[in-house]
Amino acid sequence: MLNRDENDLLARVGPGTPMGAFLRHYWMPACIAEELPEPDGAPMRLQLLGEDLIAWRNTDRSIGVMQNACPHRGASLFFGRNEENGLRCVYHGWKFDVSGACIDMPNEPAESNFKHKIKATAYTVIERGGVVWVFMGAADPAPALPAFEWNLLPPEQVSLSMLVQECNWAQAVEGGIDSSHVGFLHGKLGSALAAIPAGTGRYYSQKDNAPRFEVMDTEYGMVIGARRNAEDDSYYWRISQFLYPFYSMIPPSGALGAATVSGHAWVPMDDHHVMMWEIEWHPNRALTAKERERELANKGTEGPEGMLPPSTRPGGRWYPRLNDANDYGQDYELQRTLWFSGVPSTQIQDIAIQESMGTVYDRTKEHLGSSDTAIIHYRRRWIAGAKALAETGETPPGVTVPDSYAVRSASLVLPRATSWADEGRKVWFAKKDTTVASV
Numbered sequence: 001m002l003n004r005d006e007n008d009l010l011a012r013v014g015p016g017t018p019m020g021a022f023l024r025h026y027w028m029p030a031c032i033a034e035e036l037p038e039p040d041g042a043p044m045r046l047q048l049l050g051e052d053l054i055a056w057r058n059t060d061r062s063i064g065v066m067q068n069a070c071p072h073r074g075a076s077l078f079f080g081r082n083e084e085n086g087l088r089c090v091y092h093g094w095k096f097d098v099s100g101a102c103i104d105m106p107n108e109p110a111e112s113n114f115k116h117k118i119k120a121t122a123y124t125v126i127e128r129g130g131v132v133w134v135f136m137g138a139a140d141p142a143p144a145l146p147a148f149e150w151n152l153l154p155p156e157q158v159s160l161s162m163l164v165q166e167c168n169w170a171q172a173v174e175g176g177i178d179s180s181h182v183g184f185l186h187g188k189l190g191s192a193l194a195a196i197p198a199g200t201g202r203y204y205s206q207k208d209n210a211p212r213f214e215v216m217d218t219e220y221g222m223v224i225g226a227r228r229n230a231e232d233d234s235y236y237w238r239i240s241q242f243l244y245p246f247y248s249m250i251p252p253s254g255a256l257g258a259a260t261v262s263g264h265a266w267v268p269m270d271d272h273h274v275m276m277w278e279i280e281w282h283p284n285r286a287l288t289a290k291e292r293e294r295e296l297a298n299k300g301t302e303g304p305e306g307m308l309p310p311s312t313r314p315g316g317r318w319y320p321r322l323n324d325a326n327d328y329g330q331d332y333e334l335q336r337t338l339w340f341s342g343v344p345s346t347q348i349q350d351i352a353i354q355e356s357m358g359t360v361y362d363r364t365k366e367h368l369g370s371s372d373t374a375i376i377h378y379r380r381r382w383i384a385g386a387k388a389l390a391e392t393g394e395t396p397p398g399v400t401v402p403d404s405y406a407v408r409s410a411s412l413v414l415p416r417a418t419s420w421a422d423e424g425r426k427v428w429f430a431k432k433d434t435t436v437a438s439v
Ligand code: FES
Pocket: 070, 071, 072, 073, 074, 075, 089, 090, 091, 092, 093, 094
């Protein structure tokens, strides 16, 4: 349980809030580079940390991200003309380059030097591995990008997509590090359950619904070991990574060598919307057509997990069709026969439940148990980090050690007496030509 002040501190991310200031020290994945395909193409609305932004691809293929309000009299630059290395406001024709400098002011006398005094708020952008990264902090130069394995592989080995969740970022994060919901919320019934082969990680997950948690701090965040009974003399360990400020890596499942790794980023748009990135990668080979199809089926316009028709609001390509307005497609017949929850998709199950808590959950009302260990730990460290920044100016953790982000999740079956952390450490570093540890 948190008190009201702590709850606000954790949840609120807008300009001037302690958590907002904390998060502004990190690079943010803002959109997929393919969403801005052409130079001089249409600008796109974005929203990050409570700020309305506009993104556009410049004539020279660089990307501009700046506040979506013209410095002249506040018109939206979404309507702007993206032309010859700058974005021109259609209200009175002022034009800005990617650094935010005003480079043309055609409604002022030609001899005026007023334009040299005007600068729009623009943020530093780097495009890498198919991601448009934005830095909204004050540090100059900005820190190096975190060395995520998935962001440094060739594009054929990585899949990137998103879903917008209409709730606060922190409760989405808490859903992501809460491994004990997996056997319930994502549980399968009847023939679907019987089809899971014995001796696999998914089988052990379904069999033991009361995992024990151990959490270990790292310089980039924390590693979470969730222990379930496997056979009489062994445990099944699901080892998740959680990295500052909002990234997870989910333990892989599937045969050794075949398994992909996946993870999320929960990027706060404002206090009531979070962009949930879904990232899947294989460190050693291209993703197969089937692996990509699975992702496409989740994101296509067909089937229960389809998307609403795209709109131009921030994140407007990534709103799911199953949502609050249609009870997320919950079906009580499905609940009796196939899915424990009755909601027909793993991703929508998470979203349905996290949104059902209210857009900013009031944590003064909760009752945490031992299965909430990792959540308690996360809150403590993140709140302490935001307070340390506010009180002493301490740089938030992880920012100065971007190379430490080169890690993976893992799953292992180990003899009961063996240390999960010792064995985990042998396999969770993302080294070239090593195999993902999976059961
Ligand atoms: S409001 Fe943009 S040029 Fe006047």
